Amino acid sequence: MLSVSTAAFITIPFVRCTSRNAPLAKSLSRPLFLSQICDANTLREIGNAYRAKSPDEATENQLVNKILGDQGYKAHFKDENDPRFLAFLDEKIHKDFSTDQTLIIKGWVVSTTEARQCALASLIKP
Amino acid sequence: MHIDARKLPDHSVIEGDICIVGSGPAGISIAMEWDHTRYKVILLEGGGFEYDDQVQDSYAGKTTGQKYFPLKSARLHYFGGTSNHWAGYCSPFDSIDFTKRDWVPHSGWPITFEDLDPYYARAQKNLDLGPYEYGAAFWQNQDQAMKSLLPNDSVVWNKIWQFSPPTRFAPKYKKDIVNSKNIHLYTYANLVDITANENVSAIREVTVRNLAGRQHTVRARHFVLACCSIQNARLLLAANRQAPRGLGNDNDLVGRYFMEHLEIKSAELFLAQPNPLKLYEMEFGVTKARCELAISAQMQERHKILNGTCSFTPLDVARNIKPAIETWNNEDPRKSDENFLGSINSAVKNSTTPKEGSRAYELFTRIEQAPNPNSRITLDREQDAFGIPRANLHWELTNLEKRSIRKIYELIGQQVGLAGMARVRLMEYLQDENDLSWPPFTSGGWHHMGTTRMSDSSKTGVVDANCKVHGIANLFVAGSACFATAAAPNPTFTLVALSLRLSDHLKALLKT
Ligand SMILES: Cc1cc2nc3c(=O)[nH]c(=O)nc-3n(C[C@H](O)[C@H](O)[C@H](O)COP(=O)(O)OP(=O)(O)OC[C@H]3O[C@@H](n4cnc5c(N)ncnc54)[C@H](O)[C@@H]3O)c2cc1C
Numbered sequence: 323m324l325s326v327s328t329a330a331f332i333t334i335p336f337v338r339c340t341s342r343n344a345p346l347a348k349s350l351s352r353p354l355f356l357s358q359i360c361d362a363n364t365l366r367e368i369g370n371a372y373r374a375k376s377p378d379e380a381t382e383n384q385l386v387n388k389i390l391g392d393q394g395y396k397a398h399f400k401d402e403n404d405p406r407f408l409a410f411l412d413e414k415i416h417k418d419f420s421t422d423q424t425l426i427i428k429g430w431v432v433s434t435t436e437a438r439q440c441a442l443a444s445l446i447k448p
Numbered sequence: 449m450h451i452d453a454r455k456l457p458d459h460s461v462i463e464g465d466i467c468i469v470g471s472g473p474a475g476i477s478i479a480m481e482w483d484h485t486r487y488k489v490i491l492l493e494g495g496g497f498e499y500d501d502q503v504q505d506s507y508a509g510k511t512t513g514q515k516y517f518p519l520k521s522a523r524l525h526y527f528g529g530t531s532n533h534w535a536g537y538c539s540p541f542d543s544i545d546f547t548k549r550d551w552v553p554h555s556g557w558p559i560t561f562e563d564l565d566p567y568y569a570r571a572q573k574n575l576d577l578g579p580y581e582y583g584a585a586f587w588q589n590q591d592q593a594m595k596s597l598l599p600n601d602s603v604v605w606n607k608i609w610q611f612s613p614p615t616r617f618a619p620k621y622k623k624d625i626v627n628s629k630n631i632h633l634y635t636y637a638n639l640v641d642i643t644a645n646e647n648v649s650a651i652r653e654v655t656v657r658n659l660a661g662r663q664h665t666v667r668a669r670h671f672v673l674a675c676c677s678i679q680n681a682r683l684l685l686a687a688n689r690q691a692p693r694g695l696g697n698d699n700d701l702v703g704r705y706f707m708e709h710l711e712i713k714s715a716e717l718f719l720a721q722p723n724p725l726k727l728y729e730m731e732f733g734v735t736k737a738r739c740e741l742a743i744s745a746q747m748q749e750r751h752k753i754l755n756g757t758c759s760f761t762p763l764d765v766a767r768n769i770k771p772a773i774e775t776w777n778n779e780d781p782r783k784s785d786e787n788f789l790g791s792i793n794s795a796v797k798n799s800t801t802p803k804e805g806s807r808a809y810e811l812f813t814r815i816e817q818a819p820n821p822n823s824r825i826t827l828d829r830e831q832d833a834f835g836i837p838r839a840n841l842h843w844e845l846t847n848l849e850k851r852s853i854r855k856i857y858e859l860i861g862q863q864v865g866l867a868g869m870a871r872v873r874l875m876e877y878l879q880d881e882n883d884l885s886w887p888p889f890t891s892g893g894w895h896h897m898g899t900t901r902m903s904d905s906s907k908t909g910v911v912d913a914n915c916k917v918h919g920i921a922n923l924f925v926a927g928s929a930c931f932a933t934a935a936a937p938n939p940t941f942t943l944v945a946l947s948l949r950l951s952d953h954l955k956a957l958l959k960t
Contacts, residue, residue, distance in 0.1 A: 359718035359807070359871055419866035424858070429715075429874040431861025 347382045349403070350389055351442035354412065356432065362443070364428075369444030371427045372437040379438065382445055389414075389438050411435065450626045452496075453637035454660035464488035464632065466954060467654065467668035469639045469683075472529020473940055474927040474947045475674035476617045477574050479631050481951040483624065487958060489631045490666055492656055494638035494675075495526030497618065499782065502659055503638070506832040507679075508779065509839040513823070514886065515773060516708075516843050521781035522894055523676055527635060528618025530676065530894070531940075533785055535732075536614025538577055539607060539937035540568050540945075542755065544745040545816075546933075551752035552848070554705065554819035557932040558904040558913040567945035574944050575612040576620075578736050582608045584727070587737045594727040598741075599867040604860055606727065607742035607757055609937070611735055637664065639675070640834050642687040642695055642923075650921040657834050670922045670954055674947070677706065677929040681825040681899035682839040684910075684917075696900070696910050696917040703825035705901050706841065707817050707934040708892035710756075710849055711772065714878060715811040715857040716763060719870045724805030728760045740814070741860055742936065751859075753852035756815025757936045758860060766810030768795035771889035811857065811872065814893060816934035818848045825899050843892070847884050854878045895939045897928040915950045926950055 356365060372379075379385055389411075418424060418433030425437050432440070465487040468475045475491060482489045495503040508520035516522075524530045541561065548556030569580040581587070584606040588594045598604055625633050637656040640663075645652050653667045673680045681703040685694035694702055727739050740757035748755060761769070768791075775787040817823070823844040827837035854874065861872035877887040903909020906918035915930050917923040926947045928939040935942070 355720060355868070356871060358720045416866065416868070419862050422862070424862050424865070426854075426858060426861075426874060426879065429876065429879045431858055431865065431872045431874070433865060 344382075347386050347442055348446055350386060350411075350439055351446050353415075353436040353439040354408065355415070356436050356440070365440045366444040368427050368430055368432065368437060369440035369442065372425070372441045373444060375427070376441075379441060382442060385438050385442050385445070389435055389442075449628060449631065450633045450635065453634045453656060453664060454658050454662055456662060456664060458662045460664045462490055462632075462634065462664060462666045464490040464666075464668045465958060466490070466670045466672065467492065467666050468672045468674055468926070469654070470494075470529065470674035470676070470679070470926075471527050471617070471633065472674065472676060472927075473531050473574070473617055473944050474676075475529070475672070476621050476625070477571075477944045477947045478672060478674065478926055478951045478954075479625065480574075480621060481948065481955075483628050483631055485630060487630060490668060491625065491631055491633045492637040492639060492654075492666065493527050493633065493635045496635045497527045497622065499524070499526055501780070502833065503636075504781065506638070506834055506836065508832070509678075509841060510828060511841045511843065514843040514845050514890065515888075516841060516892060517773070517776045517784070517894065518779045519678065519839065519841060520779045521776065521784040522896070523678065524781055526618075527622065527633075528616055531615060531617040533781065534614050534940060536575070536612030537609055537938040538575060538612055538941035539609040540564075540582055541935040541937060541942055542742075542745065544748060545755060545935035549749070551749075552754060552818055552933065554821070554908075555933050557902055559902070564942070564945050564949065567948045568941065570948050571941055571944040574615070574948075575941060576615045577610045577612055577941075582610075584608055584739055588727065591726065593724075596727060597725070597864050597867060597869050599863060601744065603744055603747050604741050604863045605744055606739035607936075608737050608739055610737045611730070613733075636660070637666075638834050639683060640836055641689070642671075642683065644690050644695065644920065648690050648695070649919065651923045659833060670924065670957065672924045672926050672950070672954075674926040676927055677896035677899045678825055678839050678841065680925050680927065680929045682827065682836065684900065685825070685827050686836050695923070696920060698919065699907055701901070701908075701910050703899050704821045704823075705819045705898040706823045706825055706843065706896070707819060707898040707931065708843065709895045709934060709936070709938070710813065710815050710817060710845070710853075711891045711893040712813050712853070712887075712889065713766065713771075713810055713875060714758070714813045714853055715860070715872050715874045717760065717809045717811055717864065717870050717872050719807045722802065722805045722807050724803075725760055725809065730759070743856055743859060747859060751855050753855045754816050754818060754848060755936045756813050756852060756856050758811045758813055758856065760809040761812060762799065762801040762806035763808035763810050764801055764806065765795045765799045766812070768798060771891055773889060773891040776894075811860070813853050813856065814936055814938075815849060815853060815856070816936055818846050819898060819901070819933055820844055820846055845886065850878075850884055850886070851881075854881060893938065895928070895934070897931040897934050897939055900925045900929040901932045902930045903932060914953045915946065924950060924954070
């Protein structure tokens with residue numbers, strides 16, 4: 323697990339995702355752990371299945387907002403490569419696993435955040 | 449002392465203090481407890497010292513319901529019993545296994561884990577196991593490389609299995625029994641009938657027969673049936689001259705609640721880094737102890753699931769192992785064994801797993817089946833060469849088994865995810881929660897249990913807490929037939945412990 327000491331206590335205003343957030347969506351579409359064990363196709367398959375199950379999370383914007391929740395991003399992270407941003411995502415996934423926020427999609431037991439990241443991957447052209 | 453019953457004059461009468469029928473792990477474990485005592489123990493074995501296909505044929509029978517192994521090859525019918533084929537996997541049942549669980553119909557034993565605990569400790573010796581230590585920490589302390597995959601043990605925990613060499617009871621105990629002054633082993637003494645007193649409240653004698661055409665009578669103060677679950681039920685049902693439904697069967701329970709362990713590949717585990725998973729690794733003949741992942745009692749209760757565990761095999765090996773239900777398909781147990789082991793050995797031989805370990809593992813389930821009165825042994829019209837009706841097995845599973853397996857892997861997936869170690873993918877047949885069918889590779893573990901289940905009441909069980917048949921003063925059943933539920937572990941360790949407990953009970957009875 324990455325260190326999350328700073329990420330844990332920041333509350334940031336909601337940031338609406340626009341097309342200007344495309345790099346953000348792209349970086350969110352790479353679930354760190356899952357990417358190490360699954361190929362891109364599998365990630366997209368998980369993503370497609372997630373979107374089919376969750377019609378209100380069908381667009382990039384909706385997914386980015388769901389992933390970031392009320393945790394904004396730009397005000398506190400330099401960019402999406404900021405290690406604290408990765409730590410924030412890592413912590414979120416960890417929390418999903420500890421609070422039963424997991425899903426079985428295409429057989430994979432994944433965190434809800436990971437599923438949304440895969441959904442983004444399935445929307446973004448490779 | 450050894451006597452070949454084929455060589456005795458026809459219609460001999462044999463008398464002793466206790467008569468044990470069957471010389472597998474259950475029967476021999478009891479018999480050896482009486483060596484060097486003043487009691488005359490008669491140990492009846494239907495076969496000889498070697499495999500004999502004519503005797504083995506008496507095990508043949510039909511199966512219906514969930515596909516099962518040929519009955520003829522699922523047990524061995526000679527001295528040492530099925531220990532001549534067993535693999536030696538041993539682990540005690542958990543406390544929860546003995547309790548009444550409101551989500552598992554017909555669960556609950558009239559004894560507790562604490563009642564069996566001292567006998568488990570003794571059974572370690574019978575099965576040539578190591579120290580009576582089933583906490584993972586004990587073994588991890590001896591080998592720092594045995595690292596857990598789990599963040600803690602509140603949801604999923606590491607349950608230890610120890611491995612018997614595996615003990616073959618025939619070579620281990622033959623000399624002691626043959627040289628014993630007070631244990632009288634009769635080979636080719638196949639029990640064919642049981643005769644009770646007039647009001648069927650006690651057994652007077654049993655009849656044994658062999659294919660040499662000799663028939664003998666055996667009288668004793670106490671009788672113990674130790675022929676394993678299918679045979680024990682079959683013999684009680686067939687003893688229907690004085691009790692039309694069979695002995696101990698006033699409430700139509702004998703043969704019912706047949707249980708197996710479902711043994712089935714269920715999921716795959718993917719790690720970010722190669723890992724030999726030493727804590728979970730099993731090398732046949734080398735590993736003394738290793739863990740399977742088990743589900744905590746609290747989680748079983750919360751999710752209303754059965755008790756089951758999960759073992760690991762590197763995926764490249766597992767993918768080349770054919771399912772047991774496919775390879776154990778020959779009526780001849782020797783051929784089935786060869787097919788089965790052949791598939792495993794060749795997969796292991798061709799393994800490409802590097803020394804530093806694999807990144808992908810198959811997760812394999814062993815799970816209790818919910819006690820089910822429709823899963824049962826009945827008698828066929830056809831008789832074997834000894835004149836006993838053949839056994840039929842109807843193996844029936846319930847939806848609870850499938851739901852439980854799915855939940856088990858969801859919980860395991862969550863826990864290894866929480867630990868940041870791995871991700872789990874359920875196999876196709878578990879992916880749709882509404883799909884209640886079983887895939888063709890669904891297997892049992894050759895673990896026959898529950899056909900004379902234990903209960904305080906004759907209305908809900910065949911034997912009482914001391915393994916005595918309800919309503920019959922001197923008839924006992926030894927072995928896994930007495931299990932009220934099957935738990936996750938392989939049954940022999942528990943059935944030997946239970947047999948040692950029965951032996952102590954018999955000693956107390958004979959003293960009074
Ligand atoms: C391939 C295989 C692998 C296994 N692996 C494991 C494992 O790893 N761990 C585990 O716990 N269990 C395992 N088992 C199960 C294990 O073998 C049994 O639980 C165990 O042998 C049961 O002991 P038992 O004494 O009750 O019955 P058995 O060993 O079956 O012995 C019954 C005895 O009764 C005799 N008998 C039967 N009918 C009569 C009659 N009418 N008259 C006189 N004698 C009779 C038989 O000849 C036999 O000697 C395995 C089984 C198989 C087939």
